[in-house]
Amino acid sequence: MNSAILAELLKTETLQDSERTLKLLDQVDELVSRNCMGLEECVPLVKLTATNNCQIKGVVWDLMVRVSAEVPDIQLMFISSLNKDTVDPNPGVRSIAISTLCSIPGLELYTVNPIIAGLEDSAPTVRISAVTGIGKLYNHAKHTVQENGLIDKLYSMIRDQDPTVVTFSLQTLNYILAQEGGLVMPRSMVTYLLSRIPGYPEREFCCVLEYLDKSSSELENVIEILNSLDGYLDNKNGSVVLAVSRLFVKIVLDHPNLQSSLVQRLCPILEKLIKSAKREFQSDLLDFALSLDKQYFAHFSKQDKFILLKPKESEDLKEKKIRFICRTARKENCIEIMNYLLNLVPMPESLNKTVLSSVCTIAALDESAHENCIRNMRLLVKTDRKMYLNYILESDLRLENLQENHYETVEALVQTLLDQFQPDTDCSTVLSSVLYILENFGKMYKMSPYVLQEIFESDRSSWTEDMYSDALAAGFSLFSHFPAAMQPILSNILHTTYKVKNHNLHCKVITYYRLLKLMV
Known part of the structure; x- marks a missing residue:
């Protein structure tokens, strides 16, 4: 079956039918994913990269990236085709070629010049591929990225005229610099981005805001961001309001006076949004609101009315509403x-x-x-x-x-x-709660000694040191109220706990023995 599919793909008449070719390639991908076809069997398909169909070319090169990870030295076969594609008149082909070159280990020597050329390409899609290609190259050839100044070139791409190129540059920089603490954004870059983002589409606008908190937390810098973006809190687009709110909450953390002002400015806006937003966005708003500290909830709690649950809402949304209501109660x-x-x-x-x-x-x-x-x-x-x-x-x-x-x-x-209560539960939290009640309020129930006995005689294979400690404390407390009933029960608890291989428990058992002697 595998050979038949591959043979069919390589027929001239099949290549002339792009829809059929793509369907057959989907079958190959599925067979490979299910381990029904070895990647080495796919090597002949590299011939398909000669097609002028950009979509087919992209699917085949993605497959060849996977092949190169399994078949030694196969990547050397790809160099000529990829180099040719990097200068193809079609920007889609150029994008695919740069992305593929950067994804295949062993081709580092052939990637730097195409990346640099791609960063200067007239087509935004090619510049994006070059930007993200640096991140892919970094995964297997860090030294190539570092020694050829590609990180500095990524920083320069933040000044690109295309908003999407800018956002991908920020994302790639943050990824590459993760081990060093992530992207560092100097004051000049912040000022530049603040002047540019008013013209950005919503997605790119919100993405840039995610990185503005990477800048200095100095008061002047924070005030510049607040003043530049404050008007967006009144924007009709809820996603923009939420993105600005997230940024503001982060950057005022080290400035108590600014934080107090932000609480007064932000809380009424969030309250209005939460009540009026559609369900999916309402869930995102509640996630954000629930992440806020007590200063914000002190303001939320001033409202006379609390949000109500609605029958058709999802369980997840209802759960968030309940938690929010709980934190706003007074x-x-x-x-x-x-x-x-x-x-x-x-x-x-x-x-x-x-x-x-x-x-x-x-x-x-x-x-x-x-x-x-x-x-x-x-x-x-x-x-x-x-x-x-x-x-x-x-x-x-x-x-x-x-x-x-x-x-x-x-x-x-x-x-x-x-x-x-029945001691057959496997929930440690429930057992700990019952042991706490027995220790502190067990005197209120005459059958408490036997509840403790049943708990201790149940399966203890998953018990932790804390649970044994709780049982010891409960037993000792109940002994003072029910000495006759507790004598054999406590004796068994002490004796059994002492056999557990745990030094801390041994010390506690000895301590309780000594306390019991003083009581007699």
Whole structure:
């Protein structure tokens, strides 16, 4: 089958039908990808590079790049054809030739002159291939790039008249200089780009902004960027607003006064965008907003209304909205937000977890809300243990904050959690939470010793040092409240833990033994 496809490709009549040729080349690519055809079998296809069809030429040269990695010295066969293509009248052919030369190890001696010529080519597509070709060449011949001054030439390409060439130059420089900390952008380059980008298309405009934070963080430089781009925060294009916002947030980090001003300027704009944006872009906006620090959320929380979830939204978008709502809650509206979120359950599992965790975080803002939250957590567990128990145990319940003034509420939840818990879970976070409850609130539940016993007698093959430590602490605490029941259980925990090959655990076991002697 392979030989038949290759033979068909090399027929003169096939080459005259570009659509058929491309379909056959797709079949070859698929066979190679599935390891049904060896790359060495594809060598004869190099003859197809003589075609004048740019699309076919590009597909074949891509295949030859892969062939050269498998067949020793085969690249020497390509030099003549590639050199010829670098001066072809068709800019598409020139682009492909430069890109291919730079991609094949062993052809370094033949790449520098075509790259330099490509950087000065009249066609932007060729200049782009020359720029990206330097990055490809750097992957296998760093010395060639460094010794021939190609990095300096990339810096000079930032002043190219074509915006796309500029953005590819920035990207390639940042890639090549990654190990040295990435692209360095002097003040003069920043000033130049700020004067040019107003005329750039959206994609190139946003791309350049990603690199302006590579410049100096000196106050004068930051102010120049802020003043030049501030007007774009009022742009009707949300993508532009988001790109400018990202840049501004980064460059003011070392300037508290500027950051405070930016919070006042930026937050109302983001709030308006988040509420009005379409779903896909709303997700990007929330990603950015959730990355901001507490200064920004202090401003977000001043709003009287919080964003609401909509039925047709994706789970991912709903999850981000819940996290955003949680961070904007304040004491004055925490009960309203908490009740809103609780009314959303049941939801898909991942969202149930986010809702319950957020509710517990929000409830901590107010004692009354906190008590109400604990009551609701108990009701949820009693309603559907399987759906809610583990997520509640993984949440930060902060029971110690309520223990003094609302002992009965805490006691009721502890009893319900421990009564419903089954130690067959493989979630270490849940087990750690139960051990924490047993240590600090186990006295509230008369069956606590036996919960601990079941946990310790379950599969411990994945237990960490921390989990053994938690079990020791829980056992020691429960011993003071249930000495008779805990004596054999604690003895087993101490004895078994001491057998674990861990010096820190041995020291803890010895410490607990000594403390027990003092108690007797």
